[in-house]
Amino acid sequence: MVDDKRRMLFNTSDSDGSGKLGYVEFESIWLTIQREAVMARMTEAGVTRSRLAVVFAYSILVLCLLFAFIFIGVAAFVGSGAFGAVVNSSLIAFSGVAMNHGSAEEEDEEEEDAV
Secondary structure, three states: OOHHHHHHHHHHHOOOOOOOOOHHHHHHHHHHHHHHHHHHHHHHHOOOHHHHHHHHHHHHHHHHHHHHHHHHHHHHHHOOOHHHHHHHHHHHHHHHHHHHHHHHHHHHHHHHHHO
16 A cells, blocks of 8 residues: 555544554554455456446346246146146157157267268
8 A cells, every 4th residue: 555545544544633543443444444455356357336236137137037937837737727738738849859859860970970
């Protein structure tokens, strides 16, 4: 820390003007130094309050979508309505497509091995 910054911190922390720091004054200046050091490191790393807010909002959005997906999935399997029937038939259709896609890849590999 440069001399001017140290003097400024000391003068603002020496609340009684005695020229000495008591325990409470020292604790206050120490917390200020820690806060400034953390903010400097965060700035060096490119972390700002706005970026943290965006990440937090994005995380909340992802969690909400995840819970909605889970609850809709449970409702589809538990319910006996049309929605459950659509989900169940879609699962069967997609599993068939996945099986056929896997078979096509295996046939391509077998043809390459034969060549």
